[in-house]
Amino acid sequence: MATITPRKDQDGNIIGYQAQVRKRGHPTQTKTFRSKRDAEAWSRLIESEMERGLWRDRSESEGTTLAQCIERYLSEVTSQKKNSRPETLKLQQWLRRPIACRFMSAIRGRDVAEVIKDMEGEGKAGNTIRLHLAVLSHLFKVAKTEWGMEAISNPVESVRKPRLPQGRERRLVGNEEERLLESCRQDENPDIIYIVRFAIETAMRRAEICGLRWENVNLPGRVALLPATKNGTVRRVPLSSIAVSVLSALPRRLDGLVWDAKPDTVTRSFERACRRAAIDGLTFHDLRHEATSRMFEKGLNPMQVAAITGHKTLQMLKRYTHLRAEDLAKMLG
Structure with missing residues (x-):
């Protein structure tokens, strides 16, 4: 009673x-x-x-604020990740918002929806907001399953997420590839020509290329091992004959790295090359789109391409793939 x-x-x-x-x-x-x-x-x-x-016992969630949970999550979950900085920055932004002062049991979908509106007003892109929401959603999941807050519901699940933009459709057209490679040969960074050719052949990310080590390259077997990737899984990338020829032409460095280049250096060199070649609207990351699309045009199926590129879902793979109607027509015969 x-x-x-x-x-x-x-x-x-x-x-x-x-x-x-x-x-x-x-x-x-x-x-x-x-x-x-x-x-x-x-x-x-x-x-x-x-x-x-x-x-379900509500005492834990009724006496614990979101800010306290964020601090605990940073200590117990985020700190265990290989690349914790992106998630840390997102959680620090959540800490600065008024919602962080609310008790976990009191946070509802409408509270999260108000934060989404604030983020949109701050100029954050739809995908950026989704990434912030994903971190918060996982925090609530951990709090419910591991921290004794079984009574709480996940407010992120009940809100409407921002729509994802259409994937970029920029691909190399006409003689842009020839112009780009010729411009790269003229750059002060001698590695950029090799890096660009390698990116077009492998669909590897900029950071993956810059971090590639000779100890993880098997030229006879035509495979490059990526022990640390963006999504946290080990990936083995098959190398085309062109990719093998690119690597074979490089000298071996004492530090074990394949290239003497940092990600930001690659971006600046690539932008210089595009300006010299009068190529507009092309980013280095577009080479990953280009390479992924070419793999489909060579006849590889989605599972094969995903194994090479590291995409975890076919939906994300679709956003990186833009097939030319002309090439598809040739396949139809």
């Missing part, structure tokens, strides 16, 4: 009501409310849930 007890100040004035629910087989539940009506409603809810076997 529930007991409702008035709470008084030192002058005897009622300042609230304490509700206490005792039921055999369950720990005593106590909570204080401003009004007697709220205390009675809460008591009826707890008693009903206990009788139906649906009750």
Whole structure:
């Protein structure tokens, strides 16, 4: 049975009501409310849930703020990841928002929806907002399954996510590839010509190319091993004959790296090459799109291409693939 007890100040004035629910087989539940009506409603809810076997202990979630959970998540989850910085930055932004002061049990979908509006007002892209929401969603999952907050619901699951933009459709057209490679040969960075050719052949990301080590390259077997990738999985990339010829032409470095280039250096060199070649609207990451599309045009199926590129879902792979209608027509015969 529930007991409702008035709470008084030192002058005897009622300042609230304490509700206490005792039921055999369950720990005593106590909570204080401003009004007697709220205390009675809460008591009826707890008693009903206990009788139906649906009750879950809310004390942990009712006494823990989102900010406290973020700090714990950073310590126990994020810190264990190989590349924790991107997630850390996202969680730090959540910490600075007013929602971080709310108790976990009190956060609803509408609270998250308001943050989404704020992010859109800040100029964040739809995919960026989705990444922020993904981190928050996983935090709630961990809190529910591992931190004793079984009663909470995940508010991220109930909100409408921003729509993803269409994947970039920029591919090399006309004689752009020849012009780009010739311009790369003229660049002050001697590695850029090899890196660009290698990117077009392998669909590897910029950071994956720059971090490639000779110890992970098997030229006779025509395979490059990527032990640390963006999605955290090990990947073995098959090398075309052109990719093998690119690597075979390189000298071996004492530090074990294949290239003497940092990701930012590659971007700057690539942008210079595009300007010299009068190529507009092309980014280094577009070479990954180009390579992925060429693999399909060579007849590889989606599972084969995904194994090479490292895409975990066919939906993401589709966004990176833009097949030329002219090439598809040739395949039709």
